[in-house]
Amino acid sequence: MTFLYSVIQWLLDPKQWSGPSGIPTRVLEHVTISGEAVLIGALIALPLGIVLGHYGRFGNIAISVSNVGRAVPSFGILIIAFQIWSLGDLPIILALTALAIPPIVTNSFVAMTEVDKDIKDAARGMGYRDLVQLLRVELPLAVPLVMAGIRTSAVQVVATATLAAYIGGGGLGRFIVDGYATQVYPEVFAGAILVGLLALATELSLSGVERLLTPRGIRLLRVPADRRATAFKTA
Amino acid sequence: MAAALFLQGLEQPWIIWDWLFTHVQLFIDAIEQHLLLTVIAVGSGMVISLPVGIAAHRYMWLRNPVLTVFGILYTIPSLALFSILVPFTGFTILTAEIGLVAYTVLILVRNILVGLEAVPADVLDAADGMGYRRTARLLRVELPLALPSIFAGLRIATVTTIGLITITAVIGQVSLGQLIYRGLIEGFRTPLLVATLLSIVLALFADLTLAGAQRLATPWSRSG
Amino acid sequence: MNRKLSSGRLVAALMAVVFAAVACGSTSTPASTSKGTVTVAGFNFPESSILAEIYGQALAKDGYTVNYKLLLGTREVLSPAIKAGQVDLYPGYAASDLEFYNNKAGEATGDATATTSKLNSHLQSIGLVALTPSPAVDQNAFAVTKATAQKYSLTKLSDLAPIASQLVLGAGPECPSRPYCQPGLESVYGLHFKAFKPLDTDGPATRAAFASGAIDVGLVFSSDGDLNARGLVVLQDDKHLEAADNIVPILRQATASNEVKRVLNAISAKLTTSDLVTMNSQVSLNHQDADAVATAWLQAHNYSN
Numbered sequence: 001m002t003f004l005y006s007v008i009q010w011l012l013d014p015k016q017w018s019g020p021s022g023i024p025t026r027v028l029e030h031v032t033i034s035g036e037a038v039l040i041g042a043l044i045a046l047p048l049g050i051v052l053g054h055y056g057r058f059g060n061i062a063i064s065v066s067n068v069g070r071a072v073p074s075f076g077i078l079i080i081a082f083q084i085w086s087l088g089d090l091p092i093i094l095a096l097t098a099l100a101i102p103p104i105v106t107n108s109f110v111a112m113t114e115v116d117k118d119i120k121d122a123a124r125g126m127g128y129r130d131l132v133q134l135l136r137v138e139l140p141l142a143v144p145l146v147m148a149g150i151r152t153s154a155v156q157v158v159a160t161a162t163l164a165a166y167i168g169g170g171g172l173g174r175f176i177v178d179g180y181a182t183q184v185y186p187e188v189f190a191g192a193i194l195v196g197l198l199a200l201a202t203e204l205s206l207s208g209v210e211r212l213l214t215p216r217g218i219r220l221l222r223v224p225a226d227r228r229a230t231a232f233k234t235a
Numbered sequence: 236m237a238a239a240l241f242l243q244g245l246e247q248p249w250i251i252w253d254w255l256f257t258h259v260q261l262f263i264d265a266i267e268q269h270l271l272l273t274v275i276a277v278g279s280g281m282v283i284s285l286p287v288g289i290a291a292h293r294y295m296w297l298r299n300p301v302l303t304v305f306g307i308l309y310t311i312p313s314l315a316l317f318s319i320l321v322p323f324t325g326f327t328i329l330t331a332e333i334g335l336v337a338y339t340v341l342i343l344v345r346n347i348l349v350g351l352e353a354v355p356a357d358v359l360d361a362a363d364g365m366g367y368r369r370t371a372r373l374l375r376v377e378l379p380l381a382l383p384s385i386f387a388g389l390r391i392a393t394v395t396t397i398g399l400i401t402i403t404a405v406i407g408q409v410s411l412g413q414l415i416y417r418g419l420i421e422g423f424r425t426p427l428l429v430a431t432l433l434s435i436v437l438a439l440f441a442d443l444t445l446a447g448a449q450r451l452a453t454p455w456s457r458s459g
Numbered sequence: 460m461n462r463k464l465s466s467g468r469l470v471a472a473l474m475a476v477v478f479a480a481v482a483c484g485s486t487s488t489p490a491s492t493s494k495g496t497v498t499v500a501g502f503n504f505p506e507s508s509i510l511a512e513i514y515g516q517a518l519a520k521d522g523y524t525v526n527y528k529l530l531l532g533t534r535e536v537l538s539p540a541i542k543a544g545q546v547d548l549y550p551g552y553a554a555s556d557l558e559f560y561n562n563k564a565g566e567a568t569g570d571a572t573a574t575t576s577k578l579n580s581h582l583q584s585i586g587l588v589a590l591t592p593s594p595a596v597d598q599n600a601f602a603v604t605k606a607t608a609q610k611y612s613l614t615k616l617s618d619l620a621p622i623a624s625q626l627v628l629g630a631g632p633e634c635p636s637r638p639y640c641q642p643g644l645e646s647v648y649g650l651h652f653k654a655f656k657p658l659d660t661d662g663p664a665t666r667a668a669f670a671s672g673a674i675d676v677g678l679v680f681s682s683d684g685d686l687n688a689r690g691l692v693v694l695q696d697d698k699h700l701e702a703a704d705n706i707v708p709i710l711r712q713a714t715a716s717n718e719v720k721r722v723l724n725a726i727s728a729k730l731t732t733s734d735l736v737t738m739n740s741q742v743s744l745n746h747q748d749a750d751a752v753a754t755a756w757l758q759a760h761n762y763s764n
Contacts, residue, residue: 020654021655021657067390067394067439067442068435068439070391070394070395070398070438071394071397071398071434071435071438071439071442072398072431072435073397073398073401073411073412073415073431073434073435074398075401075402075404075412075415075416076401076412076415076427076430076431076434077431079415079418079419079427080427080428080431082419082663082664082667083418083422083424083427086667086670086671087664087667087668087671087673088671088673155310159310159312159313160312162312162314162315163312163314163402165657166405166419166659167419167664168656168657168658168659168664168667168668168673173312173314174632174657176312176314176315176318177314177632177657178632178657179318180318180321180405180532180536181532181533181535181536181631181632181633182533182535182632182633182636183533183535183536183539185319185322188315188318188319189315189319191315192311192312192315192316192319195310195311195312195315196307196310196311199310200310231309231341231342231345231391231392231395232395233309233313233338233342233395233398233399234395234398235312235313235314235399235402247746251746254746258748322539325540325543325545326528326531326540326545326546327545404530405532407528407530407531407532413530416530417530419659419662419663420503420504420505420530420659420662420663421505421662421663421742421743421746422662422663422666422743423746425746
């Protein structure tokens with residue numbers, strides 16, 4: 001109990017809320033790096049997964065991508081990135097982007113292939129040309145699973161970004177690494193809590209985005225558990 | 236570029252083959268320890284998850300609390316979880332395993348639940364009609380039908396664990412991660428790259444092995 | 460059908476082999492004639508790995524079973540571990556360890572023997588003991604790039620006083636709480652830097668930060684062997700902030716038998732600062748292993764089998 005109290009004391013200390021190593025700065029750093037990685041990852045992965053899924057091509061690769069992605073140790077990738085690009089945001093964002101891509105590719109692919117064939121036939125029968133069919137019919141139906149992939153990817157990037165502290169990075173990982181190095185456990189705990197809250201906020205806000213993007217007609221359909229994004233934990 | 240300055244005149248090849256060939260034992264030891272940690276984590280995770288998953292399936296009120304608690308543990312970055320455990324359980328395998336098992340349990344419990352919930356209602360009715368009592372129905376009908384989902388969970392849990400183990404290097408745990416960590420601290424690329432690659436290979440090998448075991452265990456899924 | 464069955468069996472057999480290998484490989488039996496087990500820990504920088512290996516291999520040659528926990532962390536991490544008995548020995552630095560165990564009371568001086576006996580007065584009650592300090596020294600040192608030194612005409616730390624507020628200091632995350640690091644620079648030299656960048660303890664991140672200009676002043680160690688090759692120059696400690704950071708083995712009293720003390724003190728006596736510099740550059744520039752470098756040192760000092 002006294003430990004919990006010391007964590008709260010640490011969090012409430014005004015010194016922690018100002019300056020270049022304060023909580024607001026670190027949260028901003030963390031959000032920026034994670035956000036950029038997921039954004040770039042999505043820009044690469046979404047077209048790839050959607051197009052492949054629409055044409056039903058290279059299914060084995062698209063699905064294996066997330067298996068292989070899960071097999072890549074994020075710690076190793078970050079340090080290799082440091083050896084290539086030295087310090088700064090660039091190596092961190094590149095490494096995190098590589099980790100962000102697999103779940104988005106796989107989920108987008110599966111989302112597109114699972115669009116009901118009857119619906120696609122009906123659309124073609126109604127005269128929709130290919131690109132229009134894609135945009136107006138298939139994508140809206142694919143939204144839940146695509147967003148599940150982005151959500152999974154984003155939450156894991158937020159967690160993995162903590163490791164960037166080992167290659168001179170900022171973000172909330174600094175509290176965990178610096179606190180552990182100086183054995184100030186309230187700091188480690190506070191860092192963990194903050195990252196957890198950030199992950200939760202990421203999950204909730206992307207759920208909100210999903211709800212906005214899901215067409216009203218299928219909003220009532222709950223995505224069954226076995227079609228949700230599978231677990232993806234890299235850090 | 237800054238990177239070029241960093242390595243100015245001290246350009247290091249990514250693999251120093253001479254060093255690699257004289258240090259094979261180092262990697263073998265690391266892989267052994269890595270596998271040991273994996274087997275303990277996934278094995279313990281399974282031992283915990285099966286009864287918990289079955290209970291959460293049987294008693295609906297358990298489902299949400301279980302998924303929530305382990306779901307929260309899942310969002311804690313493993314670095315933080317391992318670091319926080321050190322003052323309690325020291326620099327031991329136990330510290331690493333408590334963290335790793337917490338993560339495997341969520342994956343496994345979720346997949347066990349999904350698998351059990353996917354058993355069609357008419358199959359359950361048929362089993363009841365044939366006179367199966369609850370335990371027998373669970374063991375002889377529901378669990379076997381849930382096997383594909385359980386195996387899927389096992390594969391994900393195993394691959395995930397192999398990746399997470401590398402992070403335990405920062406709390407002094409021996410594994411492929413320690414060679415990666417040494418690559419960080421000494422700025423030595425060979426162990427860094429080779430250990431990272433070996434970790435990927437190990438994970439893919441484990442995934443393939445479990446996929447094969449799944450084919451063995453669910454012969455009915457092979458046809459069609 | 461048969462072909463599928465046999466590939467499935469092959470996979471199952473592979474799994475069995477893997478499990479068997481793991482089970483066999485994970486048992487380690489200490490030699491039946493072992494004098495006891497000693498776990499040696501090292502800090503998270505290469506010199507500590509080298510020293511831990513030197514002391515550890517010497518004990519092993521004397522008949523002890525030695526386990527290593529290298530790159531374990533900072534002093535703040537190692538200290539609870541040795542107090543709890545999870546490790547038995549680590550290669551310490553007299554003045555820095557003294558100021559750690561006396562809660563920064565400022566007792567350390569340039570005299571290694573006096574510093575060590577004060578250290579022992581604090582270690583006594585927590586079940587630890589420091590042995591005889593070695594003549595080999597490794598203190599904190601602060602470096603700048605050659606370009607920076609030329610630009611501001613820097614040769615010693617007090618030269619930084621007028622410009623410190625424009626400069627960024629880089630070191631490991633423990634620096635802001637260490638008397639021989641940032642707080643010492645503030646109190647002894649009046650240096651208040653523009654910012655502090657947490658990197659690593661005298662490692663590749665610090666060197667990369669010098670190269671990219673992310674930091675202007677950085678913590679290095681006085682026994683580093685690669686500073687010249689990396690275009691770094693150490694600023695002289697003209698006001699004597701640093702003290703007698705001689706290498707000194709710190710052990711649990713339970714481990715400090717007369718035999719162990721004899722072996723370790725013999726090693727410490729033969730270790731010199733230039734040995735440290737040589738061995739450090741072998742590891743950081745030539746990428747040799749800490750244990751190989753340690754073995755070579757032991758052989759050169761007549762500790763071969």
